[in-house]
Amino acid sequence: MAVLSKLRPSLFQIIFVLLILRSRIITLPRDFLERIRDATAGKRLSAAELTTILQQIYVKERDGSKTLLTTYRNRLRKIPIHDTPAELLASNAKYFPLYSIGSKKSKALLDPTFIHALRSLLFRIAIPSWKSKEALIIAIHSFFLVVRTVLSVVVARLDGIIVRDLVRADARGFLRGLAFWFALAIPSTYTNVMIKHLQSTLALRFRTRLTRYIHDLYLSPYPNLRYYRLGLGVGASASDQGNEKAKREQDASGTIEGVDQYITADVESWAEAVSGLYGNIMKPSLDLILFTSQLSRSLGLRGTLLLFGTYYATVRILKAATPAFGKLAAIEAKLEGDYRAGMGRLGREGEEVAFYDGGAREKDILTGVYKALIRHVNSVYKIRIAYEWTEDYVIKYIWSAAGYGLIAFPLLRRRSSAEVDSNMSPSPGQSQSTSSNGGNEAIALRTETYISNRRLLLSLADAGGRLMYAYKDVLELAGVTERLYTLVSSLYAVRAASAGLPSLSDSGDDIIGLEHVDVHVPSHRPLTDDPQSQAQSPGESDTDSSSSFVQVPSSQSSILVRDLSFWLRAGSGHLMITGSNGVGKTAVARVLAGLWDPANAKANENHNGIGIGKVLRPRSMLVVPQRVYMPVGTLLDQVIYPDSYADFLEKGMSIEPQGSSGSRNGNSIRDILENVFLGYLPEREGGWSTRKEWRDVLSGGEKQRMAMARVFYHRPKFAILDECTSAVSSDVEGRMYEHAKSLGITLITISLRPSLMRYHTQVLNLTGDGSGRWTLAHIGQGDSVMTPLAEAEGEGGELWLGFNKEIATLERKLKEVDGWERRLKELDGLLKVQDL
Numbered sequence: 101m102a103v104l105s106k107l108r109p110s111l112f113q114i115i116f117v118l119l120i121l122r123s124r125i126i127t128l129p130r131d132f133l134e135r136i137r138d139a140t141a142g143k144r145l146s147a148a149e150l151t152t153i154l155q156q157i158y159v160k161e162r163d164g165s166k167t168l169l170t171t172y173r174n175r176l177r178k179i180p181i182h183d184t185p186a187e188l189l190a191s192n193a194k195y196f197p198l199y200s201i202g203s204k205k206s207k208a209l210l211d212p213t214f215i216h217a218l219r220s221l222l223f224r225i226a227i228p229s230w231k232s233k234e235a236l237i238i239a240i241h242s243f244f245l246v247v248r249t250v251l252s253v254v255v256a257r258l259d260g261i262i263v264r265d266l267v268r269a270d271a272r273g274f275l276r277g278l279a280f281w282f283a284l285a286i287p288s289t290y291t292n293v294m295i296k297h298l299q300s301t302l303a304l305r306f307r308t309r310l311t312r313y314i315h316d317l318y319l320s321p322y323p324n325l326r327y328y329r330l331g332l333g334v335g336a337s338a339s340d341q342g343n344e345k346a347k348r349e350q351d352a353s354g355t356i357e358g359v360d361q362y363i364t365a366d367v368e369s370w371a372e373a374v375s376g377l378y379g380n381i382m383k384p385s386l387d388l389i390l391f392t393s394q395l396s397r398s399l400g401l402r403g404t405l406l407l408f409g410t411y412y413a414t415v416r417i418l419k420a421a422t423p424a425f426g427k428l429a430a431i432e433a434k435l436e437g438d439y440r441a442g443m444g445r446l447g448r449e450g451e452e453v454a455f456y457d458g459g460a461r462e463k464d465i466l467t468g469v470y471k472a473l474i475r476h477v478n479s480v481y482k483i484r485i486a487y488e489w490t491e492d493y494v495i496k497y498i499w500s501a502a503g504y505g506l507i508a509f510p511l512l513r514r515r516s517s518a519e520v521d522s523n524m525s526p527s528p529g530q531s532q533s534t535s536s537n538g539g540n541e542a543i544a545l546r547t548e549t550y551i552s553n554r555r556l557l558l559s560l561a562d563a564g565g566r567l568m569y570a571y572k573d574v575l576e577l578a579g580v581t582e583r584l585y586t587l588v589s590s591l592y593a594v595r596a597a598s599a600g601l602p603s604l605s606d607s608g609d610d611i612i613g614l615e616h617v618d619v620h621v622p623s624h625r626p627l628t629d630d631p632q633s634q635a636q637s638p639g640e641s642d643t644d645s646s647s648s649f650v651q652v653p654s655s656q657s658s659i660l661v662r663d664l665s666f667w668l669r670a671g672s673g674h675l676m677i678t679g680s681n682g683v684g685k686t687a688v689a690r691v692l693a694g695l696w697d698p699a700n701a702k703a704n705e706n707h708n709g710i711g712i713g714k715v716l717r718p719r720s721m722l723v724v725p726q727r728v729y730m731p732v733g734t735l736l737d738q739v740i741y742p743d744s745y746a747d748f749l750e751k752g753m754s755i756e757p758q759g760s761s762g763s764r765n766g767n768s769i770r771d772i773l774e775n776v777f778l779g780y781l782p783e784r785e786g787g788w789s790t791r792k793e794w795r796d797v798l799s800g801g802e803k804q805r806m807a808m809a810r811v812f813y814h815r816p817k818f819a820i821l822d823e824c825t826s827a828v829s830s831d832v833e834g835r836m837y838e839h840a841k842s843l844g845i846t847l848i849t850i851s852l853r854p855s856l857m858r859y860h861t862q863v864l865n866l867t868g869d870g871s872g873r874w875t876l877a878h879i880g881q882g883d884s885v886m887t888p889l890a891e892a893e894g895e896g897g898e899l900w901l902g903f904n905k906e907i908a909t910l911e912r913k914l915k916e917v918d919g920w921e922r923r924l925k926e927l928d929g930l931l932k933v934q935d936l
């Protein structure tokens with residue numbers, strides 16, 4: 101009762117009112133609620149307004165942040181979104197060096213690398229500061245956990261008191277105890293609900309923090325382009341000898357497989373595991389401390405020592421029986437990712453598979469991947485049988501037996517002292533009834549001690565069990581932590597395009613070109629072959645991990661084009677790049693766009709102005725790739741990509757032409773579509789704001805024309821067109837080329853079509869004989885054939901002489917057309933004379 105008296109009625113009242121408010125037992129009238137919503141969340145929007153908002157998606161704020169526009173119950177909702185500051189992303193890099201965690205001992209719970217990884221993810225990303233909302237939630241969560249433990253002790257005591265009053269046949273005491281019991285139930289249940297709620301909220305917040313952080317890293321703009329360059333082969337250092345799994349997980353090229361699985365499922369599992377783990381460790385630990393201190397009062401020193409002995413034995417037994425849950429969880433996540441990636445691929449390439457009628461083959465592939473997953477999950481289940489049996493046996497039975505022993509100990513001790521007392525005969529003044537009353541009281545008190553201790557012991561067993569589960573959870577968390585850490589550290593390890601090279605982008609905005617560049621297929625390898633130096637230890641985390649990796653030619657033979665030099669000033673002409681398939685034409689575009697670094701990029705360090713491996717990359721350029729990308733969104737989004745609707749509005753452009761049709765300035769999206777002969781699309785597809793799977797809806801040629809529409813919308817100074825009109829008819833292709841030139845766009849075309857040559861002034865031919873040779877020539881007008889600018893010997897030159905001869909022949913024939921027409925008229929005249 102002493103414990104209960106400490107709880108003031110005012111606390112109960114406060115909790116009760118809070119509980120009622122939270123559970124919304126009192127509901128306010130609907131009209132009244134609507135009025136409150138109108139006042140706080142703004143007026144209801146019309147259908148047109150809703151459509152506009154859905155199209156706009158977000159507005160840009162002055163401070164660079166964005167406000168997401170969403171609708172809820174037909175009202176506008178604004179959600180401010182702040183990107184992770186670039187300085188924070190950069191300063192955190194030192195906390196994520198590349199190394200393989202969880203190595204050597206699979207069950208090593210306190211493996212320093214795991215602790216480092218967990219600390220980095222937790223305190224650098226999930227809880228960025230102690231003033232963050234997450235920290236506040238943890239504080240409130242901790243408060244409820246403490247309240248819960250205190251309430252458990254109170255309940256155990258009350259339990260004992262109720263039974264004691266029952267044994268005493270004290271009706272008033274029993275009813276009073278019952279009243280307290282009901283009163284205690286309110287804060288107890290509320291506390292339980294709040295603990296669960298706060299845990300879920302915390303998990304969600306962790307997930308959001310991590311997701312945003314990883315998005316900011318992964319979808320980094322040029323020059324990092326991590327979403328692209330990660331796929332080129334800068335993965336975690338899989339060469340750490342102890343980490344077989346990491347090795348398996350990275351394919352031969354060193355990329356991380358199934359990044360989507362890491363960013364979606366793994367982030368979610370990690371957030372849930374971490375938030376759950378806090379409660380699962382904190383609560384039972386508190387229980388253990390508090391219950392043990394409560395119990396030790398009645399158990400005495402020997403009993404308490406026995407209790408600790410039981411804890412120790414339990415930990416030893418279960419540790420020995422615990423399998424490597426972390427590893428198993430990580431492998432399961434990887435296999436899940438494989439299966440998910442397989443399904444995703446089929447979804448994307450459905451039509452291609454259907455043309456081949458490849459369903460059966462795809463089924464085989466997917467079944468194989470699924471079987472591997474199921475085999476693993478099954479084996480985990482089997483491994484768990486032995487573990488869970490041991491756990492159950494130890495926690496339920498050994499602990500219960502130890503509990504009985506511990507409870508019996510003080511009771512039997514009291515009994516033996518009572519027997520000593522009873523052996524002494526009662527004094528003559530003592531009546532029989534007094535002695536029987538004293539015996540009843542003793543039994544009642546013993547029952548109270550027994551019931552309270554038993555409840556505390558049961559709670560203790562429960563706490564012990566949960567701690568053991570928490571141990572298993574930590575092991576599983578280690579697996580997901582390893583995967584997430586691998587992802588974040590690999591993202592940090594991705595080197596920016598030509599990082600550290602002074603040459604890139606300093607060409608101003610007017611020149612595009614290459615100076616003595618060796619083009620190669622990039623292959624990322626550690627600077628050193630010594631595996632120990634690649635897998636850093638957490639202590640070495642201060643070193644910049646990104647400097648450990650460089651792009652190096654995988655072998656000399658992988659050089660596609662050697663010592664390539666050319667440049668083009670905006671408006672000074674147009675270049676065509678040609679050569680046979682696989683010779684490296686697109687590779688040249690990749691180097692120009694900064695996706696691939698030149699093989700000899702580092703060599704220009706000491707080259708006083710003479711650019712070796714130098715890329716002249718203007719800011720205003722657009723590359724239109726072979727495969728047209730169609731983003732999710734409206735028809736308008738297809739034209740303006742990668743601009744958003746907000747950017748489109750900012751540029752002051754309109755969808756439909758302004759003013760009369762005669763005074764069109766070509767600035768409207770309608771005009772742009774007309775120029776690529778897609779003017780019919782808005783009407784056909786149901787308007788500009790129609791959302792469809794455009795990849796499937798548009799034909800191959802239409803997609804390519806749409807890609808050209810993007811060029812006309814953005815009007816870059818330079819456009820690299822990589823066989824992006826191969827499915828377009830030659831007349832439309834020609835007109836699009838003419839229009840691009842009329843907009844002042846300097847073209848670099850990669851194509852095998854000789855007919856396109858007429859739109860260019862220079863031609864770069866990659867010979868494709870394995871030597872990396874090339875020729876660059878002017879395309880002459882009229883009779884003059886090409887003029888070599890820089891020439892290397894090879895067969896490519898002959899090909900170009902052939903093309904130019906053909907052009908010269910065609911042009912000669914065109915000149916003769918007038919003569920033929922004159923002759924035709926003469927013949928017509930002669931025939932008419934003969935008829936007369």
Ligand SMILES: Nc1ncnc2c1ncn2[C@@H]1O[C@H](COP(=O)(O)OP(=O)(O)OP(=O)(O)O)[C@@H](O)[C@H]1O
Nearest residue numbers: 332621660679680681682683684685686687688726
């Ligand atoms: N990411 C990559 N990983 C490995 N090899 C690659 C990669 N990208 C391209 N290659 C190789 O580089 C070579 C040149 O490719 P590129 O795409 O530049 O050829 P191309 O001349 O444009 O060919 P095509 O005319 O067929 O489009 C090819 O042999 C190709 O297999």
